[in-house]
Amino acid sequence: MFFKKKKKELPTRPLGIYVHIPFCVKKCGYCDFLSAPGTPEEEERYITALCKEIRDMGQYTSDYLVKTIYFGGGTPSVLETPLTEKVMETIRQTFTLDENAEITIEVNPGTITREKLYKYKEFGFNRLSMGIQSADDAELKKIGRIHTFKETVDGFNIAREVGFNNISVDVISALPGQTESSYANTLNEIVKLGPDHISSYSLILEEGTPFYEKYAENGPFKDEIPGEETDRKMYAYTKEFLKSKGYERYEISNYAKPGFESRHNSSYWTGTEYLGFGLGASSLFTNARYHNVENMEEYITKALAGEDTRADIERLVEAEQMEEYMILGLRMMKGISKEAFKARFGKPIEVVYGDKLAKLKRDGLITNEGDTVALTDLGIDVSNRVFVEFVPDEFVRR
Numbered sequence: 001m002f003f004k005k006k007k008k009e010l011p012t013r014p015l016g017i018y019v020h021i022p023f024c025v026k027k028c029g030y031c032d033f034l035s036a037p038g039t040p041e042e043e044e045r046y047i048t049a050l051c052k053e054i055r056d057m058g059q060y061t062s063d064y065l066v067k068t069i070y071f072g073g074g075t076p077s078v079l080e081t082p083l084t085e086k087v088m089e090t091i092r093q094t095f096t097l098d099e100n101a102e103i104t105i106e107v108n109p110g111t112i113t114r115e116k117l118y119k120y121k122e123f124g125f126n127r128l129s130m131g132i133q134s135a136d137d138a139e140l141k142k143i144g145r146i147h148t149f150k151e152t153v154d155g156f157n158i159a160r161e162v163g164f165n166n167i168s169v170d171v172i173s174a175l176p177g178q179t180e181s182s183y184a185n186t187l188n189e190i191v192k193l194g195p196d197h198i199s200s201y202s203l204i205l206e207e208g209t210p211f212y213e214k215y216a217e218n219g220p221f222k223d224e225i226p227g228e229e230t231d232r233k234m235y236a237y238t239k240e241f242l243k244s245k246g247y248e249r250y251e252i253s254n255y256a257k258p259g260f261e262s263r264h265n266s267s268y269w270t271g272t273e274y275l276g277f278g279l280g281a282s283s284l285f286t287n288a289r290y291h292n293v294e295n296m297e298e299y300i301t302k303a304l305a306g307e308d309t310r311a312d313i314e315r316l317v318e319a320e321q322m323e324e325y326m327i328l329g330l331r332m333m334k335g336i337s338k339e340a341f342k343a344r345f346g347k348p349i350e351v352v353y354g355d356k357l358a359k360l361k362r363d364g365l366i367t368n369e370g371d372t373v374a375l376t377d378l379g380i381d382v383s384n385r386v387f388v389e390f391v392p393d394e395f396v397r398r
Contacts, residue, residue, distance in 0.1 A: 011096055015064035016267045019050070019087060021076040022280030022296070025111060028144040029086035029214070030172075032206035034280040034294055035074035046296070047083045050278050051090040053292075056306055057275060058094035066095045067272070068264035069103045075131075077107035079121040088123045102263040104129055109155040110147035117162040127166040128159055135189035136182050139175050143211075149189070156193050166260060168197035173234040175203055176215055176224040183234050184241070191245045194309075196260035200238045201253050202231055232381075251332050252380060269328040271321075271344070285323065289314045318345065322352060326390040329382070335367075335374025349373065356389045 023038040023046075038046070070090065076084070084105075091097075104127040105120055120128075126338040134140050135149045147155075160169055169190055173183050190198065203225070205212045214221045226234070239249055247255035251269065254262065267274065276283045279299045282291040290313040293299050302309045316324070322345055327334040341349040350357065357373060365379035366385050379386050 007376070010098075010131075010346065011063045011065045013064045014067045014267070014272050015061065015095075016068045016264055016272055016274035017066055017070070017091065017095070018274060018276040018281055019069070019071045019076075019091075020073065020276065021071060021079060022046070022074040022282040023078050023280045024073060024075040025078055025108070025146050026144060029210040030143060030203060030206070032209050033074065040080075040355065042296075043079060043083060045300055046279075047086055049300040051087060052306070053303040053309055054087070054090050054277050055094050057277070061275075064095070064273075066097045067101055068267055069097075069101060070264045071105040071125075071346065072129075073106055074109045075111055076105050077111040077116065079118055080217065081123075085119070085123050088125075092124075093335065095329075100293065102127055102166075104262075104264060107155075108145075108147060110145075112155050112159070114158050115284060120380060122161055128164050129170065130156065130159075130195075132169045132190060133172045134178075134182075135186040136178075139178055139182065142176055143172075147344045148157075153193065156195070165196070167195050168199065168260075168262065169193070169195045170199045170201070171199060172225045173202050173238070174231040176211075176221065178226055180230060180237070181235055184237060186387055187241055191242070192249075197254070197256040198247055199254050200242075202235065203303040247269075247336075250331055252383060253355060267333070269289060269331050271325050283310075287316050289316060321345070323390050326353070327387045330366075330373070330375055330379075330386060333374065335372045338371050338373065360386060360389060 020034070022035045023043055024035045024386045025037060027036055054137075055070060066386065071087075079156075103125050105125045106129045108131055115127075125250050130152070131145075132149075132152050133143065133145055135152075137148050140148065156169075171186055171190060175183075182236075187200075205216045205225075207216075213219060215225045216222065238255075242255045244250070246257055248258065249255050250261045251265070254265065256262070271284075273285050274283060275285055276291065278292065279296060280292055280294040283289070288312045293302065293311050296373055299309055301307075325341065325344065326336065336349070338349045345352070357366065357368050360379070365382065367374050367376055375383060
């Protein structure tokens, strides 16, 4: 008598993986991320340390199924492809991957080639995120981007020819010298390319960046930054224009054709656990939030020695878990399911937040109908005012 071999059951706990590649050709003036140009030797050492960190984490994740992987930066596409392949192979050897996992790599149009894109497909990447930012070459030059819009068009078309059928692009509004007309032209030119997903963010002047020194309130060129009213008009135009072209807003700053919503980013907003690997990368794992050390040499030394690379480890109490669930969940247009909240925390959402929900509804900032709590259009416009309502009082006082 013969028996069928029992199929090994896959783990069921969903997990996202973020891989930080901190290298770029040149740091943009507005960027406050952990990124900088690197030598081939530095990149090699970093990737070796990164792979060691990934392997060492495998012993804690046997119950997890990786649903999404995201290579961010920096500019991951500056790496030579053997280094990218080494990281992907390490991930495959260490974790159990869902056969339909979404695997994204960020690319700069000035650093991609047909050969690289073919290799990315070969390594298992099935989604590209292109940092376009603007279709105006003068704006691109002013913000320090290394590519022209023609290089964007060429790179996008090559990616389609290679077989990438899921491409996201990033654009930035309220750039120095940008007008409503030039921003509208950027959106129009990008839509002509036919990306599947578009992220549109307003420029934020972060302290410590060259842009903050030049364009912030006391900066010598502050008048070049579009005013708040212009920025709001750009924001409103983005929603209406992209909707007319078949892109639905599913999160405050993100738009997609049906079925092309970013699964990786959505996992952040719905509270899925994720592991961040690499310099300064953040994680949310087993109800603890932490990020890796931010000094390159310290990170490499600790990772290669098998030492703990984490910093600022915070064990989230239930109040903080509920706070994050509400704040992140409300970023999405579909809002929060009351049933899902109860399933996760064991109590109805009205018991925890009833008074706050009633107040926000009276103010016209949320809808609270049936199973769903969601932001209204006004609530989206003043979302920070909504989010602060869900921060526990004891943490507001800290």
